[in-house]
Amino acid sequence: MDPFEAGKLLLTAAAFDNRRPSKAANHAWAAALHDVPADPDAFAAVARYYTEPTQDGRLDGNRWIQPHHVRQIRRQIRDERIPDGAFTYPLPVGRETGAEFVQRRRQQIAAIADGRIEVEPILQLKGGPHPTVADALAGVGRIPGHVREALAEALPGRRARVEARARGGDDALAVPCTWCHAEAQKPCKRRRAARGDAPGTWFRRAAPHPGRVDAAAIAARPCSICGASVGLPCVWPDGRLYDGVHPVRRGAALPAA
Numbered sequence: 001m002d003p004f005e006a007g008k009l010l011l012t013a014a015a016f017d018n019r020r021p022s023k024a025a026n027h028a029w030a031a032a033l034h035d036v037p038a039d040p041d042a043f044a045a046v047a048r049y050y051t052e053p054t055q056d057g058r059l060d061g062n063r064w065i066q067p068h069h070v071r072q073i074r075r076q077i078r079d080e081r082i083p084d085g086a087f088t089y090p091l092p093v094g095r096e097t098g099a100e101f102v103q104r105r106r107q108q109i110a111a112i113a114d115g116r117i118e119v120e121p122i123l124q125l126k127g128g129p130h131p132t133v134a135d136a137l138a139g140v141g142r143i144p145g146h147v148r149e150a151l152a153e154a155l156p157g158r159r160a161r162v163e164a165r166a167r168g169g170d171d172a173l174a175v176p177c178t179w180c181h182a183e184a185q186k187p188c189k190r191r192r193a194a195r196g197d198a199p200g201t202w203f204r205r206a207a208p209h210p211g212r213v214d215a216a217a218i219a220a221r222p223c224s225i226c227g228a229s230v231g232l233p234c235v236w237p238d239g240r241l242y243d244g245v246h247p248v249r250r251g252a253a254l255p256a257a
């Protein structure tokens with residue numbers, strides 16, 4: 001503010017404290033408040049200074065406003081317009097850089113502090129969720145029966161695999177299952193028959209199908225009984241395919257052939 005504006009501000013103060021107007025005071029205040037505009041907030045700061053009670057709760061007749069009071073109370077008035085919580089910001093027209101966003105946000109906050117624009121708080125949802133969401137939430141924390149069953153099967157299936165490895169047996173899950181067509185690494189599955197209109201459901205089996213255990217043995221080692229090499233099935237002496245594998249071929253824990 002300039003000395004003329006400072007003079008008007010001091011006239012406002014004089015209405016409260018009966019000070020004598022003076023050109024020296026106008027210049028002194030203009031110098032002290034050179035970076036503070038003589039806007040309505042500056043005048044409001046003077047009024048607030050003289051209307052707020054002191055810390056001991058009493059209005060006193062000895063107050064004498066100083067330029068630093070105007071500066072501080074004006075900032076306080078402006079800060080009060082800026083909400084504590086989150087508030088929305090206008091969306092940019094087109095793309096903007098991070099620096100442009102910061103610039104625009106600063107302008108918005110300045111405009112809010114000026115009282116030029118209203119704050120739009122970010123609204124909270126009211127009235128509860130949609131019935132379908134409420135229904136879904138009601139089931140949270142409860143495991144449906146078919147999921148529980150599938151989980152119960154998957155877990156022992158994994159345990160069986162670990163146990164097989166621990167005792168030196170073949171990892172049946174290393175190979176696909178020709179019986180249930182489970183892929184390698186996936187547990188064997190079984191299908192519960194369809195009931196009425198409900199389609200059947202696939203469940204993971206706790207144990208691999210026997211044929212898969214044999215397939216893992218075939219993939220793992222040759223057979224010491226029939227002489228089948230790695231990857232080839234066991235055979236009878238006459239060349240017919242053996243049903244499964246010769247028992248000694250299963251599991252490295254058995255005596256080496």
Ligand SMILES: [Zn+2]
Pocket residue numbers: 177178179180181182188189208209212
């Ligand atoms: Zn299988």
Ligand SMILES: [Zn+2]
Pocket residue numbers: 223224225226227228233234235242245246249
């Ligand atoms: Zn064999």
